[in-house]
Amino acid sequence: MEYSDKVMEHFINPRNVGEIPDADGIGEVGNPKCGDMMKIYLKIEDNIIKDVKFKTFGCGAAIASSSMATELIKGKTLEEAWNLTNKAVAEALGGLPAVKMHCSVLAEEAIHKAINDYRIKNGLEPWEDRFSNSEHDHHE
Amino acid sequence: MEKRFVYMDHAATTYVKPEVLEAMMPYFTENFGNPSSVYTFSRKSKKAIEEAREKVAKALNALPDEIFFTGGGSEADNWAIKGVAFANRDKGNHIITTKIEHHAVLHACEYLEKIGFEITYLDVDEYGMVNIDELKKAITDRTILITIMFANNEIGTIQPIAEIGKIARERGIIFHTDAVQAVGNVKIDVKEMNIDLLSLAAHKFYGPKGVGALYIRKGVKIDNLIHGGGQEKGKRAGTENLPGIVGLGKAIELATQDIDGHNERIKKLRDRLLNGIMEKIPYTRLNGHPEKRLPGNINVSFKFIEGESLLLLLDQFGICASTGSACSSGSLDPSHVLLAIGLPHEIAHGSLRLTLGDLNTEEDVDYVLSVLPNIVQRLREMSPLYEKFIKGEI
Ligand SMILES: Cc1ncc(COP(=O)(O)O)c(C=O)c1O
Ligand code: FES
Numbered sequence: 377m378e379y380s381d382k383v384m385e386h387f388i389n390p391r392n393v394g395e396i397p398d399a400d401g402i403g404e405v406g407n408p409k410c411g412d413m414m415k416i417y418l419k420i421e422d423n424i425i426k427d428v429k430f431k432t433f434g435c436g437a438a439i440a441s442s443s444m445a446t447e448l449i450k451g452k453t454l455e456e457a458w459n460l461t462n463k464a465v466a467e468a469l470g471g472l473p474a475v476k477m478h479c480s481v482l483a484e485e486a487i488h489k490a491i492n493d494y495r496i497k498n499g500l501e502p503w504e505d506r507f508s509n510s511e512h513d514h515h516e
Numbered sequence: 517m518e519k520r521f522v523y524m525d526h527a528a529t530t531y532v533k534p535e536v537l538e539a540m541m542p543y544f545t546e547n548f549g550n551p552s553s554v555y556t557f558s559r560k561s562k563k564a565i566e567e568a569r570e571k572v573a574k575a576l577n578a579l580p581d582e583i584f585f586t587g588g589g590s591e592a593d594n595w596a597i598k599g600v601a602f603a604n605r606d607k608g609n610h611i612i613t614t615k616i617e618h619h620a621v622l623h624a625c626e627y628l629e630k631i632g633f634e635i636t637y638l639d640v641d642e643y644g645m646v647n648i649d650e651l652k653k654a655i656t657d658r659t660i661l662i663t664i665m666f667a668n669n670e671i672g673t674i675q676p677i678a679e680i681g682k683i684a685r686e687r688g689i690i691f692h693t694d695a696v697q698a699v700g701n702v703k704i705d706v707k708e709m710n711i712d713l714l715s716l717a718a719h720k721f722y723g724p725k726g727v728g729a730l731y732i733r734k735g736v737k738i739d740n741l742i743h744g745g746g747q748e749k750g751k752r753a754g755t756e757n758l759p760g761i762v763g764l765g766k767a768i769e770l771a772t773q774d775i776d777g778h779n780e781r782i783k784k785l786r787d788r789l790l791n792g793i794m795e796k797i798p799y800t801r802l803n804g805h806p807e808k809r810l811p812g813n814i815n816v817s818f819k820f821i822e823g824e825s826l827l828l829l830l831d832q833f834g835i836c837a838s839t840g841s842a843c844s845s846g847s848l849d850p851s852h853v854l855l856a857i858g859l860p861h862e863i864a865h866g867s868l869r870l871t872l873g874d875l876n877t878e879e880d881v882d883y884v885l886s887v888l889p890n891i892v893q894r895l896r897e898m899s900p901l902y903e904k905f906i907k908g909e910i
Contacts, residue, residue, distance in 0.1 A: 379828075
């Protein structure tokens with residue numbers, strides 16, 4: 377498996393690893409059975425992501441994608457964060473091997489889930505995403 | 517500890533020993549004649565191949581006439597399985613194998629299944645051992661071949677080959693064993709063990725890559741796989757890999773001259789490493805058989821982490837190892853061997869295989885022990901599964 381320097385750099389020094397005890401939104405996706413699982417914690421103030429932390433069980437690409445995705449949404453509005461695609465994460469990492477693209481989907485999904493967790497907790501309608509009833513059913 | 521290069525993936529392949537390379541060299545440069553040619557110059561080539569054949573025969577207690585050189589382990593496996601299946605079709609179409617074979621065997625069997633053969637894939641127990649009673653029960657009067665590996669490449673489990681050979685011989689069924697991982701690590705006697713066909717590959721015992729052999733007991737009915745010229749008594753066509761075959765001969769001679777001594781040395785290092793791992797890293801399980809395993813093999817699963825990321829971090833410290841995680845193979849499922857011994861997917865994903873060999877030293881072992889626990893802990897601290905476990909949620 378040949379990873380880009382950027383992937384390796386984020387894998388070896390992942391940013392934003394950890395938990396936020398009083399998080400405003402938490403999203404957990406994936407399934408250890410499939411070999412990948414990600415949990416994301418958001419601290420939100422005035423519709424802005426003030427802080428973000430993650431934990432990931434998975435390959436190098438999964439960990440690097442989690443790290444990059446959290447970097448990309450920090451300080452952004454919820455709308456901006458929602459619109460971050462796995463493709464954009466992969467691009468920011470200088471590309472991912474084709475068989476590893478699915479690992480970057482995890483980060484996008486986890487962010488969506490955390491944002492909706494926040495929305496529901498605050499009495500708002502959850503947003504619809506492209507994963508609602510599609511490809512990732514196997515994650516249960 | 518200072519960073520060092522530690523190769524612990526000898527089950528994947530080995531380096532070529534200097535004595536082996538030295539034996540091969542003249543057959544690249546001076547004695548390059550085609551063994552099939554008539555002139556005097558080529559006789560040296562022919563002679564070198566026959567000497568290598570004798571060395572392989574001696575290592576297995578076979579006759580030189582029963583050794584056929586191939587382009588590696590996969591070719592030997594394919595030849596044995598397809599060759600026997602096609603040549604014995606009139607007797608039956610049933611083949612027995614196991615769920616933990618190398619893909620060279622499994623995929624050859626799956627191919628035969630597609631064209632009308634029936635294959636029984638025997639289960640193994642939690643240690644990767646075949647159950648002899650199940651094997652006996654699987655035999656029918658249409659069974660033409662039993663193919664069971666001598667030792668497993670992932671978990672190192674060694675099968676009761678002599679017992680299986682006896683059963684096959686009594687029932688008049690051809691018995692093939694993939695001994696690619698066993699040669700040099702286990703004493704092999706094809707006569708005593710009633711083995712009809714045996715595959716081996718030089719690059720697993722300090723010989724060159726891309727050369728192997730198939731032992732075919734005299735009298736076994738087998739079709740050719742590679743058709744063409746008359747090399748290898750007309751059974752395996754193609755101008756011989758002369759330096760490779762010479763290297764195979766030298767390597768097997770070296771690898772089998774002191775199996776006990778080699779095992780004792782490697783096992784001592786292996787056990788030092790294994791005990792250290794089990795002591796220093798909690799939530800770890802050993803995969804494979806506690807005793808009946810290859811001397812250099814360690815296969816462990818670290819709970820809550822994934823194998824590919826583990827390998828990448830080990831690589832940062834100069835350590836070469838392997839894993840049965842799905843993430844490293846690019847497929848959706850982890851190793852078929854780890855699933856066959858009953859591991860849940862997430863435990864199989866966290867597997868690490870370290871295979872020790874002749875170059876490894878106590879310093880290597882201590883270096884790995886100084887690096888590995890921290891790496892595992894680092895990944896665990898990043899793992900949502902570990903978090904759940906610590907919080908008592910799973
Ligand atoms: C048990 C076993 N069988 C077959 C093979 C295939 O051998 P080769 O790579 O020489 O074709 C290997 C090694 O890769 C092996 O470990
Ligand atoms: S997490 Fe399994 S391939 Fe990336």
